[in-house]
Amino acid sequence: xxxxxxxxxxxxxxxxxxxxxxxxxxxxxxxxxxxxxxxxxxxxxxxxxxxxxxxxxxxxxxxxxxxxxxxxxxxxxxxxxxxxxxxxxxxxxxxxxxxxxxxxxxxxxxxxxxxxxxxxxxxxxxxxxxxxxxxxxxxxxxxxxxxxxxxxxxxxxxxxxxxxxxxxxxxxxxxxxxxxxxxxxxxxxxxxxxxxxxxxxxxxxxxxxxxxxxxxxxxxxxxxxxxxxxxxxxxxxxxxxxxxxxxxxxxxxxxxxxxxxxxxxxxxxxxxxxxxxxxxxxx
Ligand SMILES: C[S@@+](CC[C@H](N)C(=O)[O-])C[C@H]1O[C@@H](n2cnc3c(N)ncnc32)[C@H](O)[C@@H]1O
Numbered sequence: 001x002x003x004x005x006x007x008x009x010x011x012x013x014x015x016x017x018x019x020x021x022x023x024x025x026x027x028x029x030x031x032x033x034x035x036x037x038x039x040x041x042x043x044x045x046x047x048x049x050x051x052x053x054x055x056x057x058x059x060x061x062x063x064x065x066x067x068x069x070x071x072x073x074x075x076x077x078x079x080x081x082x083x084x085x086x087x088x089x090x091x092x093x094x095x096x097x098x099x100x101x102x103x104x105x106x107x108x109x110x111x112x113x114x115x116x117x118x119x120x121x122x123x124x125x126x127x128x129x130x131x132x133x134x135x136x137x138x139x140x141x142x143x144x145x146x147x148x149x150x151x152x153x154x155x156x157x158x159x160x161x162x163x164x165x166x167x168x169x170x171x172x173x174x175x176x177x178x179x180x181x182x183x184x185x186x187x188x189x190x191x192x193x194x195x196x197x198x199x200x201x202x203x204x205x206x207x208x209x210x211x212x213x214x215x216x217x218x219x220x221x222x223x224x225x226x227x228x229x230x231x232x233x234x235x236x237x238x239x240x241x242x243x244x245x246x247x248x249x250x251x252x253x254x255x256x257x258x259x260x261x262x263x264x265x266x267x268x269x270x271x272x273x274x275x276x277x278x279x280x281x282x283x
Contacts, residue, residue: 006044031073068200079128088146090208092124095265100128113180123151130163138163185239186218187211223251242269
């Protein structure tokens with residue numbers, strides 16, 4: 001029980017036996033035991049208190065059993081924020097920051113737009129947009145009340161005021177409103193996709209991941225329904241699977257969108273497709 005930080009990290013790394021085991025062990029030590037990574041570097045001979053050692057062992061055990069690190073530490077970095085997460089919400093992905101970037105590229109810095117984020121989960125996209133464009137009003141929706149509780153808590157922790165929340169399926173909770181932009185990272189994985197058994201996915205909520213047999217059920221609903229919720233010149237931006245861009249483009253053309261574009265994620269996969277509606281109220 002008297003191992004130094006260096007010994008503890010070396011042992012944890014070998015027990016975890018995965019490519020980024022060292023980084024994960026350091027993060028557990030930092031976020032669960034309160035010993036920052038710089039402190040770990042400067043004082044490798046430090047010994048944990050009994051309480052810290054118990055916390056470390058229990059967190060490591062959960063990680064070895066396959067629980068996502070973000071659910072163990074209770075947080076995940078997204079954009080410039082440290083967001084609270086729980087097993088009720090999808091763990092925000094770095095690739096989703098691409099959706100934020102391409103949305104921001106279309107929102108003038110001083111715009112006072114009304115923007116909707118559908119299926120907000122932890123509030124990641126909505127909060128990034130709200131903070132980058134403080135004069136815009138963001139409304140974030142989700143079917144999951146548990147997710148909205150986390151998203152609201154994140155808005156409070158980030159002291160972000162230009163955001164509100166509504167519960168219900170996709171556009172239903174905002175059915176009487178018009179927006180300059182709608183963004184959405186919907187569930188888009190096919191129900192039988194083998195990736196669902198890999199990495200963190202088995203621990204994440206199914207309703208945040210899976211959307212029918214081809215992964216496109218949610219997008220088939222959101223794309224036509226969003227048309228009547230956009231002002232003339234309004235944008236729809238969607239995250240989707242690496243092989244779904246052509247079908248999403250086709251669905252957007254069919255719904256009346258124009259200036260349709262697809263952008264790649266950090267791994268060079270097609271990830272975001274968007275378009276503009278030129279006439280208000282088309283369907
Ligand atoms: C892929 S997650 C995205 C979460 C978050 N926006 C992000 O990017 O990290 C999809 C979200 O859609 C929500 N969702 C699933 N079905 C829905 C529906 N029918 N109506 C509204 N939201 C839904 C889930 O609860 C989940 O939070």
